[in-house]
Amino acid sequence: MKLWERNSPPLDGLLGRVERGVNRLPNPFVLFAGIFCFVAVLSTVISGFDGSVQVPGEKNPTPVLGALTPEGLSHLLGTAIDSFMAFPALGPVLVIAMGIGVAQGTGALECLMRVVFLRVSRRWVPYLVAFVACQGHVLADSAYILLPSLAAIVFKAVGRHPVAGLLGAFVCVGSGYDGGILLGTLDVTTTGITHSAADLLPGIDGYHIHIAMNWFFTAATGLLLPLIGGFLIDRVLEPRLAPWNPAHDPAHSGPEGEAAETTATPAQRRALLISAAVTLVVAAAAVTAWLLPGSPLRGEGGVLAPSPFVDSLALVLSGLFFLFGLVYARCGGVGKEARAVYPHIIGAVRDMSGFVVLVFAIAQTINLLTWSNLGKFFAIGLADGAKSAGLGGFGILLAVVLVTSLLNLVITSGSALWSILGTVMVPAGMLLGLSPAAMHAAFRIGDSVTGAITPMQVFLYFALVSAQKYQPELRLGTVISRLVPFALAFATVWTVILTGFYFLDLPLGPGAPIHLP
Numbered sequence: 001m002k003l004w005e006r007n008s009p010p011l012d013g014l015l016g017r018v019e020r021g022v023n024r025l026p027n028p029f030v031l032f033a034g035i036f037c038f039v040a041v042l043s044t045v046i047s048g049f050d051g052s053v054q055v056p057g058e059k060n061p062t063p064v065l066g067a068l069t070p071e072g073l074s075h076l077l078g079t080a081i082d083s084f085m086a087f088p089a090l091g092p093v094l095v096i097a098m099g100i101g102v103a104q105g106t107g108a109l110e111c112l113m114r115v116v117f118l119r120v121s122r123r124w125v126p127y128l129v130a131f132v133a134c135q136g137h138v139l140a141d142s143a144y145i146l147l148p149s150l151a152a153i154v155f156k157a158v159g160r161h162p163v164a165g166l167l168g169a170f171v172c173v174g175s176g177y178d179g180g181i182l183l184g185t186l187d188v189t190t191t192g193i194t195h196s197a198a199d200l201l202p203g204i205d206g207y208h209i210h211i212a213m214n215w216f217f218t219a220a221t222g223l224l225l226p227l228i229g230g231f232l233i234d235r236v237l238e239p240r241l242a243p244w245n246p247a248h249d250p251a252h253s254g255p256e257g258e259a260a261e262t263t264a265t266p267a268q269r270r271a272l273l274i275s276a277a278v279t280l281v282v283a284a285a286a287v288t289a290w291l292l293p294g295s296p297l298r299g300e301g302g303v304l305a306p307s308p309f310v311d312s313l314a315l316v317l318s319g320l321f322f323l324f325g326l327v328y329a330r331c332g333g334v335g336k337e338a339r340a341v342y343p344h345i346i347g348a349v350r351d352m353s354g355f356v357v358l359v360f361a362i363a364q365t366i367n368l369l370t371w372s373n374l375g376k377f378f379a380i381g382l383a384d385g386a387k388s389a390g391l392g393g394f395g396i397l398l399a400v401v402l403v404t405s406l407l408n409l410v411i412t413s414g415s416a417l418w419s420i421l422g423t424v425m426v427p428a429g430m431l432l433g434l435s436p437a438a439m440h441a442a443f444r445i446g447d448s449v450t451g452a453i454t455p456m457q458v459f460l461y462f463a464l465v466s467a468q469k470y471q472p473e474l475r476l477g478t479v480i481s482r483l484v485p486f487a488l489a490f491a492t493v494w495t496v497i498l499t500g501f502y503f504l505d506l507p508l509g510p511g512a513p514i515h516l517p
């Protein structure tokens with residue numbers, strides 16, 4: 001603590017200004033309502049001047065549509081409820097929250113973390129959490145919900161600040177989202193977009209696009225970023241948090257005072273062993289059913305991803321957590337009152353009520369950006385600007401990183417952003433001798449580093465609500481200011497790794513060189 005205080009006044013002052021600035025913003029619902037009004041007015045003004053954008057691959061320009069027109073008002077009123085109900089994050093958040101609510105409410109997760117981490121040095125816990133979180137994209141968006149909640153329990157189990165674990169896991173998931181040792185559905189989606197963009201230049205040969213074309217690059221980041229993330233959690237994030245009051249712990253008054261225990265009783269260990277075994281058997285059976293040739297859980301043509309199993313991953317994870325908590329409670333791990341899982345489900349959904357209200361405002365804003373074509377208008381304008389500036393070689397890779405990281409502050413869907421940028425940036429890079437794999441790797445950096453610190457990131461508010469269970473006084477500005485050092489450090493490390501691959505001319509993946517032959 002003294003080392004931090006002695007050596008960090010400049011950073012302290014910068015983060016303090018960020019915290020105060022963001023805390024001056026209105027509450028998130030009012031903030032998004034204001035953004036909605038601004039976008040509505042701006043789209044109407046640009047539409048009045050016949051603004052349009054030429055989307056690559058389309059014959060005619062795409063016009064910007066005005067929200068404050070009869071057509072616009074009719075669309076917004078007619079789609080308000082549908083856009084809210086169809087918001088991608090709403091269902092997974094609530095479904096996983098219900099499963100985790102049972103596993104946590106019965107004390108099963110608490111007991112598991114105490115047993116697993118009893119012999120782990122508290123010194124290495126931040127690095128372990130950072131490592132797991134930096135591979136989180138395998139769980140898709142479920143990682144933003146699942147891993148921070150578990151990290152808070154892990155930190156508490158070893159006597160460390162649970163909010164440090166929660167926020168540290170969240171920012172490592174976001175800032176390292178496009179990296180990792182394992183491949184996931186994100187790689188499938190963005191690779192398909194890269195392939196489509198490269199096909200716009202059919203006369204250029206000598207490249208092969210496949211799901212693992214960035215694997216060497218992403219594996220390197222999956223090993224190095226956790227070291228940075230763990231260090232920042234330990235030395236920067238946790239020392240800057242206000243002291244944790246266990247009275248605000250959501251499990252402090254839990255069944256039979258389990259949260260206060262430092263070790264598990266023999267009965268709890270027996271219940272934990274049985275529940276873990278049952279859950280693992282069910283999980284193995286589900287994965288086996290997915291892997292079997294001809295399985296209905298596979299996708300079209302028998303592919304593993306995308307597939308019904310992958311699409312329902314949030315439901316599968318929630319079911320496993322539910323089963324884990326239920327079996328634990330029934331096997332004598334807790335008292336009679338805690339065995340009633342229904343109140344735990346209700347409590348978990350109740351805790352998400354503020355998040356649900358916020359999603360309504362976010363959904364309307366994103367609906368308006370999409371319908372008005374304003375998102376495309378600015379995204380393609382920035383991409384064309386980087387192209388017309390004559391950036392070549394490594395310069396255009398840096399331009400992709402910069403443009404993507406800026407636009408990611410507004411368009412948080414990686415597939416949506418790359419579907420816009422990729423159609424411009426991939427062909428431009430190929431004309432300059434860069435492979436599609438190189439442009440894809442640069443996009444991964446920008447799509448990751450700012451994803452955890454933008455107010456447009458819906459899961460940021462989930463992290464805020466979850467952290468407020470431990471520290472009710474936390475505000476959005478405080479959370480963002482704690483996460484900014486991670487974004488800056490991760491951006492630097494990501495870029496250094498890409499620089500090494502580029503100038504050493506290392507392949508980004510199997511059969512995926514940086515330069516075209």
